[in-house]
Amino acid sequence: MSNLRTYNATGFVLHRTSLGEADRIVTIFTKEHGKLNAVAKGSRRANSKLTGATEPFTNAKYMLGRGRSLDVISQTEILHSYPTIRTDLDLLARASYICELLDRTTAAHDMTASEAIYELTSAAFLLLQRAGPYPDGVVHAYELHLMAELGYAPALDRCSICEESISVRSTSFSVAQGGAVCPDCRLRVRDSFVVSAESIQTLIELRDSDTQTMLTINPSVRVSAEVARTVRAYVAHRVDRPLKSLHFLDELRQTSRPD
Ligand SMILES: [Zn+2]
Numbered sequence: 001m002s003n004l005r006t007y008n009a010t011g012f013v014l015h016r017t018s019l020g021e022a023d024r025i026v027t028i029f030t031k032e033h034g035k036l037n038a039v040a041k042g043s044r045r046a047n048s049k050l051t052g053a054t055e056p057f058t059n060a061k062y063m064l065g066r067g068r069s070l071d072v073i074s075q076t077e078i079l080h081s082y083p084t085i086r087t088d089l090d091l092l093a094r095a096s097y098i099c100e101l102l103d104r105t106t107a108a109h110d111m112t113a114s115e116a117i118y119e120l121t122s123a124a125f126l127l128l129q130r131a132g133p134y135p136d137g138v139v140h141a142y143e144l145h146l147m148a149e150l151g152y153a154p155a156l157d158r159c160s161i162c163e164e165s166i167s168v169r170s171t172s173f174s175v176a177q178g179g180a181v182c183p184d185c186r187l188r189v190r191d192s193f194v195v196s197a198e199s200i201q202t203l204i205e206l207r208d209s210d211t212q213t214m215l216t217i218n219p220s221v222r223v224s225a226e227v228a229r230t231v232r233a234y235v236a237h238r239v240d241r242p243l244k245s246l247h248f249l250d251e252l253r254q255t256s257r258p259d
Contacts, residue, residue, distance in 0.1 A: 005065055005066050006063055006064065006065050006066070006074065007033075007063075007064055007066070008032070008061065008062065008063055008064075009028065009030035009031070009032050009033055009036070009061070009062045009064060010030060010031050010032065010059075010060070010061050010062070010079070010118070011028040011029050011030030011031060011036075011059070011060070011062065011118065012028065012029050012057055012058070012059050012099070012102075012118075012121055012122075012125075013026055013027070013028055013053075013054060013055060013056050013057060013058050013060075013099075014027045014028065014029055014035070014056070014057075014099040014100070014102055014103040015027040015056070015099065015100075015103050016040075016054055016056065018044065019039060021044075022041075022042050022043070022044045022045050022048075023039055023040065023041050023042060023043065023044065024039070024040045024043045024044060024054055025037055025038070025039055025040075025070065026038055026039075026040050026043075026054045026073065027103060028062065029102055029103075029106065029114075029117070029118065029121065030062075030114065030118065031114060031115050031118035031119075032111075032114070032115075033109065033111060033114070034106065034107075034108070034109055034110045034111040034112070034114040035102075035103070035106045035107070035108050035109070035110070036064075036071065036108060036109060037070055037071075037108060038062070038064055038070060038071045038072060038073050039067065039070050039071070039072045039073065040053075040054045040073045041072060041073075043073075049076070050073060050076055052076075052078050052081065053073075053076030053077075053078050054073075054076075055081065056095075056096065056099060057082060057085070057095050057096075057098075057099050057125060058078060058080070058081050058082075059078070059079045059080040059081075059082075059122065059125070060076050060077060060078045060079055061076065061077040061079060062075070062076055063075040063076075080122075080125065080126075082095070082125055082128075082129060084129040085125065085128055085129060089252065090135060090252055091128050091129070091131070091135060093245065093248050093249045093252050094128060094135055094136070094138070094139050094249065095125060095128060096245045096248070096249075097139065097243065097245040097246065097249050098121065098124055098125070098139065098142055099245075100243045100244065100245045101142075101143065101146065101235065101239075101243060102117070102121060102146065104239045104240075104243060105146065105150055105238060105239060106150075112150075113149040113150070116149050117146065117149050120142065120145050120146060120149065121142075123211060124138055124139075124141075124142040127141075127211055127214070127215065130215060131215060132215060132216075132218070133218055134217060134218045134219070134224065136224060136227075136228060136253070137206055137214060137215070137217050137218075138214070138215075140203070140206050140227060140228070140231050141206040141207065141209075141214055143231050143234075143235055144203065144206060144207045144231070145207070147234070147235070147238065148207075150238075152178070152238055154178060154179040154180075154203075154234055155177075155178055155179030155180055156179055156180055156200055156203050156204050156207065157180075157204065158180070159180060159181055159182035159185055160174065160177040160178045160179040160180060160181055161177055161181060161182075161185040161188070161189070162182060162184070162185050164182050166180050166181075166182045166200070170183055170194070170196075170197065171183075171194075171195055171196075171197055171200050172186040172189070172192040172193060172194050172195060173192060173193055173194075173195045173200075173230050173233070173234075174186075174189045174191050174192040175191055175233050175234055175236075175237045176189070176190070176191045176237070177189055177192075179234075180195070180200055193233075195226060195230055196223065196226060198219075198223050199219075199223050199226040199227050199230060202217065202219050202223055202224075202227050203227055203230065203231070205217055206227075228253070232246075
C-alpha cells in the first residue's frame, strides 16, 4: 500500500494542540524519523478512530501522508496505552515530565540517536508502570540516559576537570563543568555545589543498573532530594526555559514523600 506519498513511523505522542474545529496537531517522537508534527484530522470528534492514538504518551504505529506543510496521520495501531500510568497521578505527572523533556531537548526531524531514544522512552514508561516507592528513580535514570544520547552525559565517576577518581572523597557538582568536581578543583569553579558521595553513588547506580536492579534502588529522603536537585540543575542547563510539568511534579513530591 505504501508509496512515495505515505510512510510509516512508530512513536510516542509527546504533545498535542487543537487545530480548527475538530482536528489536532500531534507531536510524535518516532524511532525512524525523530520528532515530527502531524495533523490528526477529526481526532477531536467523539467517534474518531484516531482519538486513542493521539492521547499523550500513547505508543503507536502511524501511517502518514506527506502534506504541503504538515504531514497527515491516516492510520494508527496502538501498541501501548499504559493504563496503569493514566490512572495514577504520581505516575502520570512523571510520564508527562518525560514527554515534555523529550520534546524540549530534541528538534523536529533530527534523527540523531532516534532509535536509541525511542527504546529508552519505551523502557521508561514500562518501568514506571512497575515502579515501587521510588518512581523518581525511573525518571532520573531516563534523564541521565537521555542526556547521554544527546551527547551531554554528566561526569559522575571522575572529576570533570582533573579526571581524578572522586568516589571516596567529598564531592561537588558543577553544571557548567558537566558533572562531579573534586574538592581541589571545586575552588576554581563558580557554580559548584556540594553533593554527598552517597548521592553521587545513587546517580551512578541509576545510570548503570539493569532495569530489574534499578527498581530496587530506594534511597533515603535526604539522598533522593539531593539527587533530584542535582539532576534538575544539570537538565535545566540544557533547556532554555523551565519545564511546565516540573511545577506539578514538585507539588506531588512534597505531598507523597513524608519524612
Ligand atoms: Zn579535580
